Amino acid sequence: MLETPEAVFEALRENNERPYGLHRTVTAEELVDAAEQFEEPDVLVTALLELMSAYEYTGEHRKSPVVFARVLKLRDSKPGAFSEREARQVLWRFKWVTTSLLQVPDISLTAIRGWTDQMRDRYRDAGHGMQPVAAMRHRVAAHTGSDHLAAYDLWVTRPREELSDCEACETRHRALHHLRSGDEQRALDIWRPVLSGGQGCSEEPYVSQAHALLPLLRLGRTDEARSHHLVGYRFARGKAGMAEEVGLHLEFCALSRNEGRGLEILAENRTLFDATGAPFSLLGFLTGVQVLLSRLVEDGYATTAVAGPLGRNWTAETLLAHVSGEADALAAAFDARNGTTAVGDRRRLRTAHPPLLAEPLPLGLRTSTAAVPAASAPAPAASRDIPEDFATLVTQARQLAADGHPGDTVLWERIAERVAADDHVHDPELGPEARLRAELAEQRAFAAYEEERWADGNAAMAEAAELFERDAGLPWHAVAARARMATVAWRSGQGTDRPATDSSPSWSDLDAALRDAEELLAAGTADAGAAEAGAAGAPEKYLTVLQCRAFAAHSEAAAELPDLSTATRERFESLTGAVLSEAARLETPHQAVGVRMYTADIAVRTGSPDEAVAELRTALDILEANGRPWRAPRLEAQLGQILLQQDKPEEAVASLQQALAGATRFEDTSFPVARTYMLLGHASSHAGDLPGAVRYLSEAASRFDREADDNAAAETRLQLADVLGRSGREADAVAILESLVLDDASAAVDERLLAQIRLSLARGLRDLEEHRASAEQFLRLADTVAAWEEQGTHTLVACEAAVALARADRWDAARAAYERAVVSHRKSPNPSRVADMMREFAALTMASEGADGLDAALGHLTEADELRACVDEEADDFVHWYQAGATHYRRARTLAGAERFADALAEMERAVSAYEEGGPRGETPRAEAVRVAALIEANGLRSPQAATARLDAAVSRCEAAGLQQAAKVLANLRDEFASRRPG
Numbered sequence: 001m002l003e004t005p006e007a008v009f010e011a012l013r014e015n016n017e018r019p020y021g022l023h024r025t026v027t028a029e030e031l032v033d034a035a036e037q038f039e040e041p042d043v044l045v046t047a048l049l050e051l052m053s054a055y056e057y058t059g060e061h062r063k064s065p066v067v068f069a070r071v072l073k074l075r076d077s078k079p080g081a082f083s084e085r086e087a088r089q090v091l092w093r094f095k096w097v098t099t100s101l102l103q104v105p106d107i108s109l110t111a112i113r114g115w116t117d118q119m120r121d122r123y124r125d126a127g128h129g130m131q132p133v134a135a136m137r138h139r140v141a142a143h144t145g146s147d148h149l150a151a152y153d154l155w156v157t158r159p160r161e162e163l164s165d166c167e168a169c170e171t172r173h174r175a176l177h178h179l180r181s182g183d184e185q186r187a188l189d190i191w192r193p194v195l196s197g198g199q200g201c202s203e204e205p206y207v208s209q210a211h212a213l214l215p216l217l218r219l220g221r222t223d224e225a226r227s228h229h230l231v232g233y234r235f236a237r238g239k240a241g242m243a244e245e246v247g248l249h250l251e252f253c254a255l256s257r258n259e260g261r262g263l264e265i266l267a268e269n270r271t272l273f274d275a276t277g278a279p280f281s282l283l284g285f286l287t288g289v290q291v292l293l294s295r296l297v298e299d300g301y302a303t304t305a306v307a308g309p310l311g312r313n314w315t316a317e318t319l320l321a322h323v324s325g326e327a328d329a330l331a332a333a334f335d336a337r338n339g340t341t342a343v344g345d346r347r348r349l350r351t352a353h354p355p356l357l358a359e360p361l362p363l364g365l366r367t368s369t370a371a372v373p374a375a376s377a378p379a380p381a382a383s384r385d386i387p388e389d390f391a392t393l394v395t396q397a398r399q400l401a402a403d404g405h406p407g408d409t410v411l412w413e414r415i416a417e418r419v420a421a422d423d424h425v426h427d428p429e430l431g432p433e434a435r436l437r438a439e440l441a442e443q444r445a446f447a448a449y450e451e452e453r454w455a456d457g458n459a460a461m462a463e464a465a466e467l468f469e470r471d472a473g474l475p476w477h478a479v480a481a482r483a484r485m486a487t488v489a490w491r492s493g494q495g496t497d498r499p500a501t502d503s504s505p506s507w508s509d510l511d512a513a514l515r516d517a518e519e520l521l522a523a524g525t526a527d528a529g530a531a532e533a534g535a536a537g538a539p540e541k542y543l544t545v546l547q548c549r550a551f552a553a554h555s556e557a558a559a560e561l562p563d564l565s566t567a568t569r570e571r572f573e574s575l576t577g578a579v580l581s582e583a584a585r586l587e588t589p590h591q592a593v594g595v596r597m598y599t600a601d602i603a604v605r606t607g608s609p610d611e612a613v614a615e616l617r618t619a620l621d622i623l624e625a626n627g628r629p630w631r632a633p634r635l636e637a638q639l640g641q642i643l644l645q646q647d648k649p650e651e652a653v654a655s656l657q658q659a660l661a662g663a664t665r666f667e668d669t670s671f672p673v674a675r676t677y678m679l680l681g682h683a684s685s686h687a688g689d690l691p692g693a694v695r696y697l698s699e700a701a702s703r704f705d706r707e708a709d710d711n712a713a714a715e716t717r718l719q720l721a722d723v724l725g726r727s728g729r730e731a732d733a734v735a736i737l738e739s740l741v742l743d744d745a746s747a748a749v750d751e752r753l754l755a756q757i758r759l760s761l762a763r764g765l766r767d768l769e770e771h772r773a774s775a776e777q778f779l780r781l782a783d784t785v786a787a788w789e790e791q792g793t794h795t796l797v798a799c800e801a802a803v804a805l806a807r808a809d810r811w812d813a814a815r816a817a818y819e820r821a822v823v824s825h826r827k828s829p830n831p832s833r834v835a836d837m838m839r840e841f842a843a844l845t846m847a848s849e850g851a852d853g854l855d856a857a858l859g860h861l862t863e864a865d866e867l868r869a870c871v872d873e874e875a876d877d878f879v880h881w882y883q884a885g886a887t888h889y890r891r892a893r894t895l896a897g898a899e900r901f902a903d904a905l906a907e908m909e910r911a912v913s914a915y916e917e918g919g920p921r922g923e924t925p926r927a928e929a930v931r932v933a934a935l936i937e938a939n940g941l942r943s944p945q946a947a948t949a950r951l952d953a954a955v956s957r958c959e960a961a962g963l964q965q966a967a968k969v970l971a972n973l974r975d976e977f978a979s980r981r982p983g
Contacts (some may be wrong), residue, residue, distance in 0.1 A: 020057040035047040098115055135165060142502055147178075186623060205231075213249070214356070217356045240278075266306060301316055332344065406666055438464045438467035547594055547595060550595045550598060579592050600612035630815035643655060649715050701717050734768060741757060762774050762781060771804055794828065795829070807844060821856050842858070842894055889932070927970060
């Protein structure tokens with residue numbers, strides 16, 4: 001099949017469209033062999049240059065200079081075989097050879113300098129300046145560490161030339177020079193045009209992003225570091241030509257305490273261990289691996305399974321030993337070749353660096369739980385000093401519990417550890433041992449309730465109640481424990497009155513607890529020694545019983561909403577009012593702040609948010625006045641949520657930040673931190689602080705991961721991706737979403753949530769113009785939703801899949817998806833999406849086939865017209881005037897593409913008329929239709945004067961409609977046409 005030069009050229013063109021990788025490289029090698037059969041060397045020249053590119057971008061730097069030597073020989077012997085572009089490429093690729101030779105320690109510096117001398121001579125003979133030569137000499141000096149300052153000055157003081165590296169690559173090397181010199185701030189200042197997107201090329205900003213990660217982290221610019229990791233690694237993933245950059249991302253994960261993420265990256269890139277074609281890049285990769293593994297081993301995970309070279313199983317410890325030996329040998333080989341210690345010194349500096357953060361930097365990514373060491377995210381240390389003296393420890397815990405201070409939890413946990421020890425002996429000064437046993441049982445119940453283990457909690461609380469009453473002589477404590485047990489039915493969503501045979505707690509249990517409390521009050525019973533030992537006494541426990549009843553009434557009311565019955569409302573108001581009045585009578589108003597939270601919740605859910613805010617602010621004032629700030633965080637969190645619902649995001653942010661700060665300060669281990677961070681992310685987004693929203697949502701997702709709440713974590717990341725997309729960081733958003741659709745991640749996520757994630761990912765990939773990947777996601781999504789009862793979603797997804805496949809130039813699959821969408825539409829109509837698809841196919845067909853695709857394109861537009869004719873004029877989601885205008889507009893563009901300008905202009909005028917039917921809503925698309933009509937008239941029909949008159953009227957119309965930007969665009973076009981001479 002490759003028996004003619006034309007066939008080989010065509011195969012080279014096809015291969016050039018493939019992504020760099022093994023397939024492209026092997027094909028390039030085969031095409032060189034095929035090209036050697038022809039007498040004329042022009043096809044061989046092209047094939048060799050293509051092979052050299054394949055080696056360059058897949059890390060085969062050992063082979064690239066050999067190919068270039070053949071190219072140079074042909075250039076000298078057969079100069080006529082080179083096109084003008086290929087002749088320029090020969091000079092350009094001298095730079096590739098220098099960097100390739102530096103990659104291989106077996107090549108002497110003398111040989112490398114000989115190549116730069118030959119580069120100098122050939123550039124001079126061709127009339128080019130010496131700046132690119134100076135740049136290459138600086139690369140050599142920077143690599144060896146010898147005379148690099150002088151070489152840098154000789155390079156940067158020369159003006160750029162035609163054959164200089166692109167600006168983005170030169171910026172990178174200037175920044176790296178200052179990075180090696182220890183001036184990270186200056187390096188980042190120089191890097192700004194690349195890292196901000198102002199300069200770029202096929203490698204940038206991705207290479208620079210990898211090198212800038214640790215400087216950004218060291219300077220506290222964590223938001224930028226997070227973003228550059230997400231985007232940069234996504235580009236480098238699995239590419240042999242970017243092994244060094246993958247190593248830098250591994251190092252970043254280790255030093256930002258994201259070891260789990262690092263292990264995932266290692267698993268995704270284990271083939272790079274065998275990428276020996278670029279030894280210096282391999283050294284960079286191995287060094288990054290070593291930094292990651294050293295952190296794991298140092299933190300106690302030496303036996304953790306990790307991904308290493310294929311062929312055997314590895315642990316962190318065994319792979320670390322292997323990698324260290326390989327990398328040390330490579331570094332020594334480079335230093336021996338260079339006659340300096342620069343390579344080894346830089347490597348030793350990297351491997352000796354400790355973590356740069358005290359806690360993991362939230363990346364927003366979902367990390368496989370199987371890959372994350374259990375303690376890779378250290379828990380924050382308690383700020384409270386825990387007494388060593390046991391009696392002091394118990395006394396403090398009891399006092400904090402009596403005050404409602406959440407810091408008692410840590411103390412009770414330590415008490416439980418001490419009591420469980422074999423050598424523990426009870427101290428009689430702490431009261432009966434049964435009391436301490438009861439208190440510990442009560443704490444076990446609280447912990448079980450927090451985890452919604454209702455049966456376990458009630459069993460522990462029943463044990464506590466019995467011990468309090470029977471053995472400890474604390475009847476008030478027993479009554480309060482029974483009241484708490486009675487609320488569990490309500491907390492678990494089961495609270496209703498039941499037949500007597502039903503053993504579940506109900507109102508009868510709460511009524512019984514209240515009767516017991518009232519009897520104790522009437523008898524004047526007090527818990528013996530409770531107050532003296534720091535425990536709450538009768539008034540507090542009495543209020544606890546009343547609060548439990550108010551909680552049950554709140555749960556009952558919340559379950560009935562939005563239709564709250566009179567009886568339920570009256571019971572809620574009566575029982576909450578009882579707590580408030582009794583707390584006031586007992587002069588302990590702070591004991592009723594929980595009830596104010598219930599009242600605020602019902603108020604906001606019944607459409608009275610102002611009342612809810614007032615209630616919560618009153619509660620906060622009471623806590624402040626009574627010296628109970630540790631109870632404020634939950635009220636602040638609730639207040640922040642309500643303020644967000646009231647569209648007061650700035651105030652919400654302040655409240656939510658206060659809540660988190662207070663929960664941390666007062667060691668509230670049961671505070672809903674993850675949910676509060678999520679709300680703070682929403683509030684920051686609505687307040688316009690998108691970077692803040694990214695930080696908070698990333699933190700929320702990480703914390704939901706730790707809580708094993710897969711759906712909440714996935715939903716938060718979906719919202720994070722939306723914020724990133726609205727921030728103009730589409731690649732960051734795609735990286736987040738990709739981490740959610742991996743098989744191990746998606747299995748635990750609700751099907752419909754996963755479908756929304758995949759839809760967002762597919763659209764994100766489309767926006768990045770990664771059409772093949774986008775089409776794959778659309779097709780997988782279409783298969784998922786095909787089984788759903790509401791088929792409108794399937795129609796939508798099939799339409800988007802068809803367009804994505806067409807954009808990916810997979811036309812057979814695109815046409816099949818197109819028909820699938822049409823068939824689905826017949827079962828479950830989605831006319832707007834189908835019409836959009838038909839018009840898009842018309843545009844893509846013309847773009848792909850030119851005038852040869854005219855009939856097919858017009859056929860799609862005819863189908864769009866037929867679809868419109870079948871849709872009811874009253875359809876809400878299918879505005880007829882807009883659909884008619886859009887199809888006329890696309891048909892006009894299609895006819896213009898086939899140079900049928902008169903027909904195109906007539907069709908565009910029909911589009912203008914259709915948009916006019918839309919009134920004010922149609923003015924913007926009408927202005928665009930007029931713009932294209934003028935272009936057809938002026939350029940296609942050679943009538944700039946008529947186009948000018950058309951535009952003049954349109955400008956006035958846009959100005960009258962308040963469309964200033966459209967008026968400006970049309971006016972500029974009008975002025976351009978007006979300046980043309982007639983004819």
